[in-house]
Amino acid sequence: MSVKPTKQRQRILEVIRDAKGHLTAEEVYKRLAIEDHSIGIATVYRNLKYLYDNDLVNRIQHPDFGYVYDSNLNQHYHFHCLSCNRIMDIEDMMHHELNKEVEEKFGGTVHSHMAYFYGICPECLAKQEDN
Amino acid sequence: MSVKPTKQRQRILEVIRDAKGHLTAEEVYKRLAIEDHSIGIATVYRNLKYLYDNDLVNRIQHPDFGYVYDSNLNQHYHFHCLSCNRIMDIEDMMHHELNKEVEEKFGGTVHSHMAYFYGICPECLAKQEDN
DNA sequence: ATAGATGCAAAGGTTTTGCATAACT
């Protein structure tokens, strides 16, 4: 990373990159604590903020768990499964043209947008059909 | 309302309807406390949940303030002004067809989606141009 | 009388902060 690397900071980033999902600060902390019993939760929070501010991780609000972090920096939409409560990335779908549409309808300037889809994910749907 | 009305519940709903904006639980509480010093914050939280569950108010996640409530029950997108930090409704723009697109790309079933646009609202833009 | 709602205070959970110590440049 271009910003100051520290041992803890690097490990936090690695954990998020390895996870390939969305982790809460608490989950990151638990995974790090396995290998490093002395790490503090404050360090995790501070570094997650730091990594987010420096565009090294992405962050979204989970309705139940507060912020969750992932390493997918490409702009993308999210799918929230109402059955298993996971959040997943939707790749290859980003309607940038909506920004212009809002500018025309609403005025002002629009930099970006995020979208959040609610439903049942393929795996949960398959499980339901098994029954 | 079709569900049990109580004095407090009605006033909470009125406050949200009058606000014509997005209020946090705390803001609702503060406005009610002016006229009724004995109201408890727990009552506000309980009733906001109750009103939301009974589809009398809408609720969205604010990235900084947790849940915020408004009385606009139509599905609509939101505009978040990065200058004044307000959230505003975007009327007459709801791309329901995106749900189908996600189902095709991602699988599963999609019930609904929300979108959140970030930028500078018309008023803040005007102020910037004044300088 | 009964069911539900309220207000208060306490508890829960998450995130931030103060501070002394430690790790870097």
Added chain:
DNA sequence: AGTTATGCAAAACCTTTGCATCTAT
């Protein structure tokens, strides 16, 4: 040496919960 990060503990938040009291059928 001086700056920044760390770990610990405490504090600050926000929200929920337990419980006794009150309200309305």
